[in-house]
Amino acid sequence: NAGVTQTPKFQVLKTGQSMTLQCAQDMNHEYMSWYRQDPGMGLRLIHYSVGAGITDQGEVPNGYNVSRSTTEDFPLRLLSAAPSQTSVYFCASSYRGLSGNTIYFGEGSWLTVV
């Protein structure tokens, strides 16, 4: 059982470039979300989705796009990378009713924008 798979694990971008962070889960979870974590800080919600075809903004959505065409996949797109987007990105998935140990995190993607 793969759980939540994120790719790539490490990426260096130049300012202005675009890229997509991939996230896939094989647990048939309705709920998927993207967080960013800056040094010494907690996780901040970027975008989330409660099911295929449904997405919404979190706390820090600017500069990012998402789509949810299938239950399994929830890619995060950086449209025009900026140094302020240098961060660690975590994808997470869960069943819609959050309780107990039902939130699964990917291993993280380290992104540096130069």
Add this chain to the structure above:
Amino acid sequence: GQNIDQPTEMTATEGAIVQINCTYQTSGFNGLFWYQQHAGEAPTFLSYNVLDGLEEKGRFSSFLSRSKGYSYLLLKELQMKDSASYLCAVSVENNAGNMLTFGGGTRLMVKP
């Protein structure tokens, strides 16, 4: 919005007990999580409280008081491997379902 506060750093001695506090202000409260995160790794689940009281799980316990907007994580018999960041996260219910909001994390250093 939600406001979650926890100390930035704490230091404790191996074998001792440490309590990490978390206070929150939120509407639609639907539970509180504690996660452990080692440097360079994803958060891992420690505990979940939705009702008032103490939940004990081995060396780790978590307490919740919903009326006070307060929780703590208690770590007993500290080991060097407990050096990590501890994240308090609140689940709130909105039209989209349940949302998870994290505090800034408490970096715990365990010294010999």
